[in-house]
Amino acid sequence: xxxxxxxxxxxxxxDSVAPDFVSIRAVKLRHxxxxxxxxxxxxxxxxxxxxxxxxxxxxxxxxGKYMFDRRVSLAALTTLELTVSSMVIxxxxxxxxxxxxxxxxxxxxxxxWFYLWIFRGTPVYVQLVFWGLIAVIYNTIDIGIPFQQxxxxxxxxxxxxxxxxxxxxxxxxxxxxxxxxxxxGLLAVDAGQDEAARALGMTWFQSMRRVIIPQSMRVIIPPTxxxxxxxxKTTSLVTAVPFTLDLYTRTRDIAAETFNxxxxxxxxxVWYLFFTSILMIGQFFLEKRFARGVGELGRxxxxxxxxxxxxxxxxxxxxxxxxxxx
Amino acid sequence: xxxxxxxxxxxxxxxxxxxxxxxxxxTVNRGDVMCLVGPxxxxxxxFLRCINHLEVVNAGRLYVDETLVGYREKGDxxxxxxxxxxAAQRRDIGMVFQRFNLFPxxxxxxxxxxxPTLVKKxxxxxxxxxxxxxxxxxxxxxxxxxxxxxxxxxQQQRVAIARALAMxxxxxxxxxxxxxxxxELVGEVLDVMKALAxxxxxxxxVTHEMGFAREVGDxxxxxxxxxxxxxxxxRAVLAKPTHERTKAFLSKVL
Numbered sequence: 173x174x175x176x177x178x179x180x181x182x183x184x185x186x187d188s189v190a191p192d193f194v195s196i197r198a199v200k201l202r203h204x205x206x207x208x209x210x211x212x213x214x215x216x217x218x219x220x221x222x223x224x225x226x227x228x229x230x231x232x233x234x235x236g237k238y239m240f241d242r243r244v245s246l247a248a249l250t251t252l253e254l255t256v257s258s259m260v261i262x263x264x265x266x267x268x269x270x271x272x273x274x275x276x277x278x279x280x281x282x283x284x285w286f287y288l289w290i291f292r293g294t295p296v297y298v299q300l301v302f303w304g305l306i307a308v309i310y311n312t313i314d315i316g317i318p319f320q321q322x323x324x325x326x327x328x329x330x331x332x333x334x335x336x337x338x339x340x341x342x343x344x345x346x347x348x349x350x351x352x353x354x355x356x357g358l359l360a361v362d363a364g365q366d367e368a369a370r371a372l373g374m375t376w377f378q379s380m381r382r383v384i385i386p387q388s389m390r391v392i393i394p395p396t397x398x399x400x401x402x403x404x405k406t407t408s409l410v411t412a413v414p415f416t417l418d419l420y421t422r423t424r425d426i427a428a429e430t431f432n433x434x435x436x437x438x439x440x441x442v443w444y445l446f447f448t449s450i451l452m453i454g455q456f457f458l459e460k461r462f463a464r465g466v467g468e469l470g471r472x473x474x475x476x477x478x479x480x481x482x483x484x485x486x487x488x489x490x491x492x493x494x495x496x497x498x
Numbered sequence: 499x500x501x502x503x504x505x506x507x508x509x510x511x512x513x514x515x516x517x518x519x520x521x522x523x524x525t526v527n528r529g530d531v532m533c534l535v536g537p538x539x540x541x542x543x544x545f546l547r548c549i550n551h552l553e554v555v556n557a558g559r560l561y562v563d564e565t566l567v568g569y570r571e572k573g574d575x576x577x578x579x580x581x582x583x584x585a586a587q588r589r590d591i592g593m594v595f596q597r598f599n600l601f602p603x604x605x606x607x608x609x610x611x612x613x614p615t616l617v618k619k620x621x622x623x624x625x626x627x628x629x630x631x632x633x634x635x636x637x638x639x640x641x642x643x644x645x646x647x648x649x650x651x652x653q654q655q656r657v658a659i660a661r662a663l664a665m666x667x668x669x670x671x672x673x674x675x676x677x678x679x680x681x682e683l684v685g686e687v688l689d690v691m692k693a694l695a696x697x698x699x700x701x702x703x704v705t706h707e708m709g710f711a712r713e714v715g716d717x718x719x720x721x722x723x724x725x726x727x728x729x730x731x732x733r734a735v736l737a738k739p740t741h742e743r744t745k746a747f748l749s750k751v752l
Binding site for chain 2: 368376466
């Protein structure tokens with residue numbers, strides 16, 4: 173016994189409840205099957221890699237040759253442009269549709285609902301084909317008073333390139349999905365937050381901008397990250413417009429010349445994977461940024477004694493700046 | 499003679515066919531603390547929310563500082579207020595909620611300076627100085643840079659009080675401010691409220707803390723089923739309730 177008997181006595185505790193706490197040193201339980209399964213799986217993976225490296229159909233020299241082919245890297249850039257432009261338009265339109273859906277005005281609500289019904293209810297591939305045929309349906313784009321001679325008129329075919337049509341098609345389809353994501357985010361914020369903001373004299377817009385939207389971002393960002401990654405891959409469908417300069421269509425066209433499709437499929441896949449990985453890193457940092465004030469309780473040590481006394485200030489606390497200042 | 503801070507004349511509030519307030523008539527004088535007590539569902543909180551125009555009154559008139567709440571009166575017609583004007587009315591009325599409703603993505607200090615800088619366009623430096631002073635007043639000068647999640651319930655509620663005070667309100671409404679707190683944290687919030695009452699703030703407090711009502715209340719109103727059953731000096735009402743329903747309620751909570 174290492175404990176001082178005098179102290180024990182003064183604490184008024186019987187001897188039996190003051191044992192010596194010796195750390196337990198038990199013999200570790202072995203898990204032989206974990207090792208067996210692990211080794212077997214590693215061997216299998218090694219086999220697949222060795223096999224793939226030697227298999228002629230993959231034609232690795234061609235993969236290396238086309239990976240940084242100018243046509244391919246330009247197509248990769250085009251795919252990135254398609255993704256970014258249609259996502260930006262999709263998000264902005266999605267926010268508008270979500271706010272319309274939550275508005276007390278029944279007409280705004282119904283229009284938003286109808287939009288979602290159409291654009292979520294039909295395949296994006298079909299929509300892209302429709303956009304490709306827009307010039308057949310509407311020969312000209314007119315601005316003016318309806319049923320009167322238009323002030324300005326453009327020929328649709330000249331005004332909208334296939335690139336623009338691809339972006340319009342992808343963006344309008346995306347807006348329908350983003351609207352639901354944004355709506356879920358706005359609804360996830362406790363109603364008390366808006367009430368507190370309004371009780372402080374904020375208007376609807378001020379409460380939205382400073383209180384509701386920053387909090388809903390936590391709910392909105394993860395699925396939006398999914399949407400961006402999904403969009404990157406959906407751009408491979410723009411061949412339906414037909415727009416042919418994106419990553420997949422371009423590599424497919426090159427393969428059609430060389431009669432060797434497999435290495436070019438690998439080239440396209442590696443590029444898609446590369447962009448997806450970058451997007452995932454970006455998403456990680458965005459999520460961290462909007463997680464301010466939630467979770468991370470472990471970052472501050474909170475001594476339980478601080479509740480003692482009423483409004484007393486305990487000097488033993490860590491300095492307040494040790495909080496979430498990043 | 500001084501005009502009252504709050505004057506309610508036959509205030510009625512309905513949710514669909516459910517009449518929650520059935521003609522509330524009362525006045526709160528400047529600098530007074532009025533405690534609203536009663537069983538849950540009696541309409542106390544709804545009445546408080548009407549004063550702040552978070553709910554719209556269906557009948558009767560409600561005046562804060564002699565200004566009609568929620569409507570504009572012209573001739574014998576009432577006009578609904580534009581949301582912008584309603585927001586302006588709320589600026590001068592502070593409200594503290596049962597569930598605190600602090601903004602979780604802002605630190606304590608950011609919570610306090612948000613409305614002054616955004617709504618009143620107070621320069622940031624001035625708002626920060628005033629915010630620090632207010633947080634000091636509620637005993638939280640060492641918690642300014644903490645997020646609400648890192649504060650105890652009692653501390654959060656004190657931040658909420660400081661946040662409401664930052665708008666320099668002429669009237670403070672408390673909606674069961676200690677009901678969501680652990681018993682040992684109630685005292686620290688009541689202490690802040692007592693100090694505030696002493697400083698001359700006009701307060702309406704919906705509460706079940708009869709000790710608080712007895713100590714700092716200038717008047718006590720007992721509500722049940724949407725009507726004022728009994729009112730008067732808190733010490734008198736609590737010691738000698740005259741109405742049966744008041745007696746029955748007090749025997750349960752005291």
